[in-house]
Amino acid sequence: MSGSVLLLCLLVIGVVAYWLGRMRANALAGAKLSSMHSRSSYHGGYTFVWSVLPALLLLAVWVSVSPTIVETTVARSFPQEVLTAAQSAQNLEFGIIRSIARGLTLLSSSDAATLVNGTGDVRALLSAKGVPLAGDPKPYMMTAALELNRLTAISQWLMTVAVIALSLGGLFFSLKAIAPKLRARNRVERVILGSLIAASSVAILTTIGIIASMLGEASHFFSMVPAHEFFFGTVWDPRFAAAGAGNSEGQFGLIPLLLGTLYIGLVAMLVAVPVGLFSAIYMAEYASPRLRAFAKPMLEVLAGIPTIVYGFFAMITVGPFLRDISAQINGIATGNFQNFIQAQSVLTAGFVMGIMLIPYVSSLSDDIITAVPRALRDGSLGLGATRSETVKKVILPAALPGIVGALLMTASRAVGETMIVVLAAGVAARIQINPFEPMTTVTVKIVNQLTGDLEFTSPQTLVAFALGITLFALTLCLNIYALYIVRKYREQYE
Structure with a gap:
């Protein structure tokens, strides 16, 4: 059976x-x-x-x-x-x-x-x-x-x-x-309580299992490649060198990937934070109930779009548009219609990723702003303050800790993005500060290193686990710091 x-x-x-x-x-x-x-x-x-x-x-x-x-x-x-x-x-x-x-x-x-x-x-x-x-x-x-x-x-x-x-x-x-x-009721409720505890332990046990699996494979990588060469290396070239070369294991510098991850994430936050925060303020304080009931769900639809679709949008529409508009600007300024923004660039990936993050910033910030008690608004308006002054002087300061925590959580979401970066920023691992040039991120290289028929015995494959545990530690620190900010500075209202 x-x-x-x-x-x-x-x-x-x-x-x-x-x-x-x-x-x-x-x-x-x-x-x-x-x-x-x-x-x-x-x-x-x-x-x-x-x-x-x-x-x-x-x-x-x-x-x-x-x-x-x-x-x-x-x-x-x-x-x-x-x-x-x-x-x-x-x-x-x-x-x-x-x-x-x-x-x-x-x-x-x-x-x-x-x-x-x-x-x-x-x-x-x-x-x-x-x-x-x-x-x-x-x-x-x-x-x-x-x-x-x-x-x-x-x-x-x-x-x-x-x-x-x-x-x-x-x-x-x-x-x-x-x-x-x-005592049938006591025994049945004890079983239900045990089931609830087991269900709540699934997430904790899953996290522990993920960490243990990554640490186990990452330890094998660090037994082949010194940790200081990985964490402080400035060259990412994991290919096998030619016969007789000094370094037959390639170079696994984390710095170019980490800088690309932070750079693209920064551009994305520069796009998502103003738009998302201003839309949240408008939805919470200025929009009519009818408009809010229509606009808020429409805005949150962006969160349901698969990231691969955003990647196609960046590759087919945003990247060529930025490339062509830069050529037009350069032609008007110098007479040379050569583009200075590449189709695959930090700006393209960051801009599209920022659009993807707008509903996260907007939804979280809107919930935090609407949680501010109505008495604070009425008190400020009763003292003669305008609505904009009430938002700036009363509501935003009261909601600021929660908003900061929401932004940090959104940043951890940006750090872990893959598909948009693959299609919009390329796979070039290099150190540079020009946002019009391509860079890559940690997640992209994890995908690259685990693509193919390689066994988990070479540093070229095991480095993906070292990158994974590094990315996990980075996002974990962001989330912990966000929770710390929220708990330390949040306002308690009666």
């Missing part, structure tokens, strides 16, 4: 258990419901939990552990030359065996018998079923594939029996435990 069907069976058993629990609780209570500690719905929930939760945990553990045990058992029958080969070669061999095993389940009995007898073309028959092979199958692979399917079927059968038996056992145990003094 497949996992999805087994989950459906558990759900059906749980629903039946819920109604049986309620019926038994009502039967024990009779006409005097106050004799029971908990309501019948809690007794039904109690039986549902015992019928589903232990079986569900067993299913999760079985699905996680069983494939490893099965594959380890099958691998013991491999020829000696395969067992002594490199791990990458063994993984490739086992990938072919998995494909053959999956194909055998799709073939008809006659075709499967043909393959087992060794009289058919394995690659042709499996390709006809949409199961391509990564390499040429060897004689021992058919036997291994058959053994893999056999052990997998046995594992699934045992899993089905064990899970359903445990579910039914939990059903009978919980029904027998129902009594007037059973």
Whole structure:
């Protein structure tokens, strides 16, 4: 029985258990419901939990552990030359065996018998079923594939029996435990509390897992390349040098990438902050309710546009426009119609990224401004201040800590952008201050280094993890500082 069907069976058993629990609780209570500690719905929930939760945990553990045990058992029958080969070669061999095993389940009995007898073309028959092979199958692979399917079927059968038996056992145990003094409500709420804690821990555990995975691979990189050469290097050239060259590992200087990231992010913030902040002030203080109800959602639509679309917009429209307008300006000023703004440049990427960030600045700032109490506005207006003076002297100072925190969070969003930079700023890693020339960012080089068939054994690939952990630390510091600003300087209103 497949996992999805087994989950459906558990759900059906749980629903039946819920109604049986309620019926038994009502039967024990009779006409005097106050004799029971908990309501019948809690007794039904109690039986549902015992019928589903232990079986569900067993299913999760079985699905996680069983494939490893099965594959380890099958691998013991491999020829000696395969067992002594490199791990990458063994993984490739086992990938072919998995494909053959999956194909055998799709073939008809006659075709499967043909393959087992060794009289058919394995690659042709499996390709006809949409199961391509990564390499040429060897004689021992058919036997291994058959053994893999056999052990997998046995594992699934045992899993089905064990899970359903445990579910039914939990059903009978919980029904027998129902009594007037059973604290069913307390136990059900304890399970719900544990579920809430587990759900809230997912984000924390995910963050820890991301950090651990990046640190593990980054440590391998720093064992090959000194940390000071990475963090303080000014040349990014990760290619292998020619034979006999002094530095055969290339150069992995972070400084050009970090400067490009900060430079493009700065240009983006220079575009996004004034437009976003002014639009937030207008929406919160000047716009009529009808206009606000229409304009605010329309402005926030920008946040839902995929970044690759912004990249196309920058590459096809904004970049050529800036290039052509610079040629016209140069021609009017000097008579030489040569452009001084390249289509791919810091200005192009920063401008389009700033447009993308406008809804973030506007929405966050608008929420912060509208959170300022109405009494402050009315008090300022009652003292004779104009609306603009109230905004400048009262509302913005009161909302400033929250606005600063929102801007810092928006900056961390700009630092992590990739697609706009790839299409609008290029991939040139260099140190320069001219915003009309191309530069690149850390995220772009992470994509470049992980593109291709390289294994995670060379510094050219492992450097992506060092760049990733650096970018993670940078955005984390921005977010922590934003939270610090908000908590330290926020105004408390009654």
